[in-house]
Amino acid sequence: MATDVSATPQTGPESPDDSMISVSDLTHYYGPMPAVENVNFTVRRGEILGFLGPNGAGKTTTMRILTGFMPPTRGSVTVDGYDVVEKSLEVRKRVGYLPESVPLHTEMTVTAYLKYMGTLRRMNGRRMRSRIDDVIGLCRLEDYHKTIIGKLSKGFRQRVGIAQAILHEPDVLILDEPTIGIDPIQVVETRSLIQELGRAQTVVLSSHILPEVSMICERVLIIHEGHIVAADTPGNLAQHLQGVEQLEVEIGGPPAQVLPVLRAISGATAVTHHPRPGVNAYRVKFRKDHDLRDEISRTVISHNWSLLSMQLSSMSLEEIFLRVTTAEDAADAPD
């Protein structure tokens, strides 16, 4: 008896789990400099993943590789089980892409452009017509569908860019800086649109604005200088890093003796020494529920050193982002 195998969802040859995108040991060089190096991550089906990182961190490079625009120098990338190099065409069928600069054919009208893109995506006539109506509605382009793209403002061009990316109902949506350069109201609209799309589709977006990523994305990868430096849910990232509080203490006393004593205080997770001219400052990190101020002051006094100042500093999300991407090395600075 023939069993009905068509009931199982159509997926690529090598995707046993629910991962839609899987990237392993991805490295890409522009000339001698690596733009991304040994990057590993997976994106689950239906997940909204955010790439966060400063400009030049390797976000765009990674996205260009995911979309099949460029092959990686090393490493393997699969989308829906298809390798982006070997099965580029299959990957490209499944991906909708909005490049950072939103390159559009400015001499065409919105509808003509969407029709062109739909044909390139091999959509048939009837489906294309109904989808063009759909995306024009979704992206609120009703009043502009006969306008020449070159005459649209940046915000509306962005909408056309999103419209072409979602036109063929791709499994994976890759949006490079989708809210850059548009006004705040449009930013809010775009964010809610992306969230809506993320219910049905796998979305990978990049941004250098942290609150945006933590608002939209279920998971965040922080990329810095071509490496993933952190990967977690926005909540966990904030909790993990925010759960730690930091004390700036200035102590008059020989650092060689002060450091081990501070480190010996139970509850201190990390102590670093930051000498400034005339002052020895220390940064003491401890868990939020475990205030060390009292204990530090008594310890310092009992050793007959002088406590010059003590300041509690908790970190905002922006600071976490900065810390993870830039200040990480400073925290590991030699004592």
Added chain:
Amino acid sequence: MRTIRAVAFKEIQIYFSSPVAYIVALIFMALSGFFFVQDLGDPFPEASLSNFFQGATFLLIPLAPALTMRLLAEEQKLGTIELLLTSPVRDWEVILGKYLASLTFLLFLLALTSYYVILLLVFASPDPGPIYSGYLGLVLYGMAALSVGILTSTVTSNQIIAAVVGTGILIVLYATSFISEVVTGLWANVFNQIGFTGHFNDFDRGIIDTAHVVYFLTATALFLFLSIRALESRRWR
């Protein structure tokens, strides 16, 4: 097929709505008209298009690259190539679509010159043979010239460079027949066979030689193949 048509159709629309194409058409018509009437003022003029055909091959040297320079260079400049190459379209479909668009415009240009034929038919009785063969030769020559232009447009994002280098290549292919006249023996033959001109002249005389047809088709295929490879290699840069 639909994707090739979509690419070609978009470009054809741009041709007919852009000033550059009309300027090219204007220059072509004005100068080819000049070549056409050049000998008609003679005491005993010949009712033929030979002068026009010879002039047209010369005119196409700058004009064919001018028609094709935008096709891929601009997409690279504006970044729209990123969306084109991340669509499920094969590289050869992109090249072929763009090429067919430029060929369509060239055929439109040549169709305009049928006016000369009509003039000849009204005022004289020309020999139809060389007219047919001449047009066939001109189309084949134009096909090859456009394919050179497509290649140079693929390798650079600068339209001016694409046009200048394309014209340079066509000048070399045009001039080899002159080189063949100053060298002797085997080299004369080699230079005559390599260039476009040596293969075109028979068409002008009313001779359709399969060897020449095959030559132009091969040259076209070669340059389009190189364009496809150049587009592919873009991904690896």
